[in-house]
Amino acid sequence: MLARTHRAAGTKIQCESGGRKEGGRRGPPGWRAGHGEASVSEDSVCRRNARFVLHECSVRGPRSPFLEIPDKIHAGAASPGSRRPGGTASGQRRANAVPLAGGARGDARGQRLWPHGEAQDGVPRDRNFLFVGVMTAQKYLQTRAVAAFRTWSKTIPGKVEFFSSEGSDTSISIPVVPLRGVDDSYPPQKKSFMMLKYMHDHYLDKYEWFMRADDDVYIKGDRLESFLRSLNSSEPLFLGQTGLGTTEEMGKLALEPGENFCMGGPGVIMSREVLRRMVPHIGKCLREMYTTHEDVEVGRCVRRFAGVQCVWSYEMQQLFYENYEQNKKGYIRDLHNSKIHRAITLHPNKNPPYQYRLHSYMLSRKIAELRHRTIQLHREIVLMSKYSNTEVHKEDLQLGIPPSFMRFQPRQREEILEWEFLTGKYLYSAADSQPPRRGMDSAQREALDDIVMQVMEMINANAKTRGRIIDFKEIQYGYRRVNPMYGAEYILDLLLLYKKHKGKKMTVPVRRHAYLQQTFSKIQFVEHEELDAKELANKINQESGSLSFLSNSLKKLVPFQLPGSKNEHKEPKEKKINILIPLSGRFDMFVRFMGNFEKTCLIPNQNVKLVVLLFNSDSNPDKAKQVELMRDYRIKYPKADMQILPVSGEFSRALALEVGSSQFNNESLLFFCDVDLVFTAEFLQRCRANTVLGQQIYFPIIFSQYDPKIVYSGKVPSDNHFAFTQKTGFWRNYGFGITCIYKGDLVRVGGFDVSIQGWGLEDVDLFNKVVQAGLKTFRSQEVGVVHVHHPVFCDPNLDPKQYKMCLGSKASTYGSTHQLAEMWLEKNDPNYSKSSNNNGSVRTA
Numbered sequence: 108m109l110a111r112t113h114r115a116a117g118t119k120i121q122c123e124s125g126g127r128k129e130g131g132r133r134g135p136p137g138w139r140a141g142h143g144e145a146s147v148s149e150d151s152v153c154r155r156n157a158r159f160v161l162h163e164c165s166v167r168g169p170r171s172p173f174l175e176i177p178d179k180i181h182a183g184a185a186s187p188g189s190r191r192p193g194g195t196a197s198g199q200r201r202a203n204a205v206p207l208a209g210g211a212r213g214d215a216r217g218q219r220l221w222p223h224g225e226a227q228d229g230v231p232r233d234r235n236f237l238f239v240g241v242m243t244a245q246k247y248l249q250t251r252a253v254a255a256f257r258t259w260s261k262t263i264p265g266k267v268e269f270f271s272s273e274g275s276d277t278s279i280s281i282p283v284v285p286l287r288g289v290d291d292s293y294p295p296q297k298k299s300f301m302m303l304k305y306m307h308d309h310y311l312d313k314y315e316w317f318m319r320a321d322d323d324v325y326i327k328g329d330r331l332e333s334f335l336r337s338l339n340s341s342e343p344l345f346l347g348q349t350g351l352g353t354t355e356e357m358g359k360l361a362l363e364p365g366e367n368f369c370m371g372g373p374g375v376i377m378s379r380e381v382l383r384r385m386v387p388h389i390g391k392c393l394r395e396m397y398t399t400h401e402d403v404e405v406g407r408c409v410r411r412f413a414g415v416q417c418v419w420s421y422e423m424q425q426l427f428y429e430n431y432e433q434n435k436k437g438y439i440r441d442l443h444n445s446k447i448h449r450a451i452t453l454h455p456n457k458n459p460p461y462q463y464r465l466h467s468y469m470l471s472r473k474i475a476e477l478r479h480r481t482i483q484l485h486r487e488i489v490l491m492s493k494y495s496n497t498e499v500h501k502e503d504l505q506l507g508i509p510p511s512f513m514r515f516q517p518r519q520r521e522e523i524l525e526w527e528f529l530t531g532k533y534l535y536s537a538a539d540s541q542p543p544r545r546g547m548d549s550a551q552r553e554a555l556d557d558i559v560m561q562v563m564e565m566i567n568a569n570a571k572t573r574g575r576i577i578d579f580k581e582i583q584y585g586y587r588r589v590n591p592m593y594g595a596e597y598i599l600d601l602l603l604l605y606k607k608h609k610g611k612k613m614t615v616p617v618r619r620h621a622y623l624q625q626t627f628s629k630i631q632f633v634e635h636e637e638l639d640a641k642e643l644a645n646k647i648n649q650e651s652g653s654l655s656f657l658s659n660s661l662k663k664l665v666p667f668q669l670p671g672s673k674n675e676h677k678e679p680k681e682k683k684i685n686i687l688i689p690l691s692g693r694f695d696m697f698v699r700f701m702g703n704f705e706k707t708c709l710i711p712n713q714n715v716k717l718v719v720l721l722f723n724s725d726s727n728p729d730k731a732k733q734v735e736l737m738r739d740y741r742i743k744y745p746k747a748d749m750q751i752l753p754v755s756g757e758f759s760r761a762l763a764l765e766v767g768s769s770q771f772n773n774e775s776l777l778f779f780c781d782v783d784l785v786f787t788a789e790f791l792q793r794c795r796a797n798t799v800l801g802q803q804i805y806f807p808i809i810f811s812q813y814d815p816k817i818v819y820s821g822k823v824p825s826d827n828h829f830a831f832t833q834k835t836g837f838w839r840n841y842g843f844g845i846t847c848i849y850k851g852d853l854v855r856v857g858g859f860d861v862s863i864q865g866w867g868l869e870d871v872d873l874f875n876k877v878v879q880a881g882l883k884t885f886r887s888q889e890v891g892v893v894h895v896h897h898p899v900f901c902d903p904n905l906d907p908k909q910y911k912m913c914l915g916s917k918a919s920t921y922g923s924t925h926q927l928a929e930m931w932l933e934k935n936d937p938n939y940s941k942s943s944n945n946n947g948s949v950r951t952a
Contacts, residue, residue: 122466126583127712156177177838204458213250235266236332238314240302243322244291245275246363248283251322253460256281258466262328265314269322270302296401299371300389303405307386315340319405320374323455325465330451335376343384343415345369346376348427350402350417361397361407368406369417371861372454373427376404377409383800384413410712426451443557445564478628482506510624514593526586529555542840555582557595562621583618597623684715684847685771686778689754691722694729694736694895696782701740703785709744709789715746718770720763724752760844761859761869768858774800781844783895784809785828790891794847797885801855805847812836812896817922817930828893833923836896838888844870845892848877856880860936868909896920 239260243252252269260267268282271437272291277283286301299319305315316335338344347369352360360369371376377385385392385408388498392408410416417423428437428450437457439447442465447453456462489507492499499507517523528535534551535544547555552635563579570576585599598620605615690697708715719737723730737751751772756765764779771777778794780786790807797805812818812828814837856876863869877884899920901913930941 118374120166125345178897212945235265235313235315237266237316237318237335238262238306238310239263239265239318239320239326240306241267241269241322242295242298242302243269243271245271246291247322248276248279248281250459251457251462252281252283253279254462255322255324256679258462258703259326259328263326264328264332265316266310270298270305272298272599294399294401296396296399296404297393299401299405300393300408303382303922304386304389307382311379311382312549316376317379318374318376319371320452321372321454322946323457323462324372324374325439325453325456325462326374327451327469334451338378340378341380342378343380343413344376345380345381345406345409345413345415345417346423346427347371347417347421348373348423352403352672359398360400362403362405366410367417367419368403369401370427370429371405374452374454375405377413381409381413381415385409388412398815425449428453430455439465443553443560445560448472448564482626482628485921506629508593510626512622512624515590524588524590526588529582529585531582552576558623559599559601562599562601562623567869575605575607577608577617578604580604580616592627594624594626596625597621599623609620681714682776684713684776684778684791685793686715686717686780687720687764687767688718688780688782689720689722689760689767690733690782691724691727691758692729693782693897694732697729697733697897698736699895700782705740705744707786707788708791709747710739713788713791715791717750718767719749719751720767721751722758722763723755724757759861759863759864761863761872762861764869765859768850769852771850773849773854775850777846777848777850777853779844779846779848781894783897784845785893785895787829787891790862790889793889793891798847798849799883800849800851801882803883803885804852805885806843806874807845807847807892808838808840808886808895809845809889809892810836811839811842811894813919813920813922813926814896817926828895829890831890834926836893837919837923839894842870842876846873852877856882863909864906868912872894 219238228334241252241255248269248271256267256269266282268284270286272282272289273285273287275283275285277285284302284305286305288299289301291298302319303317310317318326348369350370351357351362351367351587354910360368366792388411390410392404392411397407398404421563426449429447430453437455438461439453439456441447453465485826486506486509487507488503489499492503515524525536526542527538529547532547533544534541534547534665536542559579559582563577566577580602583600583602585597587595587597589595601619601621603617603619605613605617607613654883688700704717706715708717719733721727721730722734734751737749741747752767754766756762768777776795776798778791793807794805799804810831813834816836856873856879859869860872863872875882899913899917901910901917905913922930
């Protein structure tokens with residue numbers, strides 16, 4: 108199967124200019140205080156143009172005509188002016204220098220990633236740059252060590268070896284070094300010192316930098332290389348997250364005032380000179396230890412014999428990230444976090460599957476970054492083609508179009524792309540296919556958080572040099588839409604906090620409008636091979652036992668393989684569907700329903716049971732004819748499972764379905780149907796597949812026909828009920844009456860409210876009970892079920908709320924708004940000429 112996919116390349120940011128003061132309050136330059144809009148003119152991020160014109164921003168350098176936010180902010184390259192002398196042992200300066208304690212600067216124009224080999228300046232990089240020693244244990248060699256080797260170790264510009272106890276298994280496919288005379292006891296003080304001695308004895312003159320790491324850390328090798336090349340490895344440097352001990356340990360670690368250590372979890376880096384000075388004295392350090400913490404003792408030994416200690420720098424806490432969540436679970440949960448993006452090392456990820464998850468996320472950020480770069484190159488090609496008067500390739504013209512909300516020009520009203528209004532929790536939509544208000548799902552929430560994070564990273568890219576930092580508070584409101592040709596577009600009103608820490612300190616609440624675009628890159632056609640879930644699960648078990656939870660989940664996919672596949676799972680018998688139909692009167696509709704039921708279920712011998720819940724009140728004059736019709740079908744199909752179940756009293760759909768469902772056990776699959784529906788065999792299969800006992804209930808969104816007298820202007824209506832157009836009907840987004848549910852789940856949620864009489868409300872009540880019970884609700888537009896039009900009668904004796912709902916439903920069945928408007932204009936406007944424009948071709952199923 109060919110899948111056509113768009114890839115988001117990046118996000119464009121624009122901002123509104125302004126800068127006036129309100130209410131007599133003096134705000135920071137370029138900002139509007141309080142509830143006014145803000146522009147950051149002091150940061151040169153906005154071009155000042157006429158009011159109400161969309162302004163385009165640039166974070167640094169010359170003002171560009173546009174700016175897009177890549178999916179990952181580059182925080183590893185600084186400007187040429189921030190280079191430090193002596194970037195290596197030879198004193199050579201590096202073009203991609205980063206200040207040791209300064210803010211990393213984002214490159215809005217994209218940055219090529221060269222974890223090894225050629226760097227941005229074209230200078231080949233030596234692979235013998237960094238040696239990483241990973242401390243592990245025999246019991247973690249097959250799990251944590253393998254995960255580290257398969258993920259981040261490939262990005263290290265040098266060599267990675269795993270150090271374990273004497274006698275450890277070296278037959279596995281990772282470089283393991285068993286340390287002589289060392290066991291796996293904890294704390295691993297001896298193991299840590301002996302690993303440093305091994306580095307000194309074997310690699311001191313081969314590498315510039317040496318790192319001690321845990322087996323549950325994740326290291327961004329490219330970022331680490333960029334950081335270290337800005338420093339002089341010939342100087343004694345001891346790098347890591349500075350530690351002083353916990354509150355309970357204060358005064359118990361034998362640290363003098365002003366002394367510290369580098370915390371071992373996020374990793375410790377030392378230059379060649381530190382290793383040269385310290386290792387000859389390791390024996391003395393091992394004999395004179397004051398605590399059981401190996402990182403404290405390593406720091407003490409370095410301070411004593413190398414003459415340096417862990418660098419005092421707030422930035423190290425961000426670069427060497429330690430997860431301090433209160434409920435520590437041993438893994439990094441929130442990946443969409445600016446701290447994750449800024450960090451060079453991340454700790455801990457004790458469970459290997461989460462190490463793979465983090466690595467996959469980092470690779471996805473890099474891919475998005477490269478796609479963003481390709482989009483920028485396409486734009487440069489288009490721009491240079493204009494100057495050189497050369498022909499532009501079609502692909503360059505398509506992908507190189509400048510960012511703008513007007514890239515798509517609608518030719519008629521129906522083509523206008525509608526915006527959705529959003530707040531912090533809800534989305535409001537005018538589209539027919541969406542409810543007016545709905546909660547923001549996790550994917551939308553995650554995307555919005557990611558976009559806001561990128562915006563704030565760009566705003567604060569040079570916060571240190573400008574003497575201010577801006578914090579995000581909340582989204583006041585916003586708009587969003589998806590342009591299928593070009594990408595996603597956002598307009599966000601952000602509430603921010605402007606904190607100035609240079610000169611006169613101040614904290615001012617400000618608002619800013621951000622105009623954002625995430626551009627689609629080149630369309631990719633990917634041929635998906637059929638997933639053999641069983642084979643994949645077995646492969647995972649063979650390669651890594653730590654991923655057994657994945658294989659267990661994959662086994663659940665085996666029954667869903669495509670029919671005819673080589674490993675198709677044969678079910679002994681498909682699940683029986685019990686169709687329940689409340690009925691009172693409506694004999695003509697019942698005749699049509701039984702005709703469709705015969706064609707769909709009886710002739711193909713579907714595994715179904717039909718239960719007609721027939722009200723025997725005096726208000727049902729068709730009772731005898733309905734019973735006779737059912738008898739005729741039972742005679743014609745003697746093996747079919749059909750029955751009539753009498754229900755006493757006045758018509759109540761809730762009562763009928765409650766009585767009908769009571770006839771089945773908890774494992775029975777129920778289909779709550781109506782007599783005015785027609786359905787297909789394909790729908791029955793989706794009813795089975797989309798309903799999961801104890802987990803999920805299927806509430807299909809069905810298509811409801813308009814009045815054929817209006818749709819077809821009095822002509823003979825089409826016999827094909829499965830014609831889906833804007834003219835023939837509409838999707839009942841707020842109808843919940845048609846349901847596939849297991850009897851056990853119906854009992855679990857409390858069943859129907861039998862006090863509801865007549866038409867309506869029982870379906871909404873059941874849906875709310877399902878949601879409150881914590882069960883999943885599956886909703887989708889179901890092309891296999893159609894509500895056939897019939898005249899609607901609303902009984903004035905109904906409950907006022909039910910009566911109002913009935914009138915609303917009745918009004919919605921006349922015809923489309925467009926067609927009703929045309930009819931009114933034809934009747935009341937003599938100059939009106941009916942448009943020849945059609946509302947779209949007929950789609951049939």
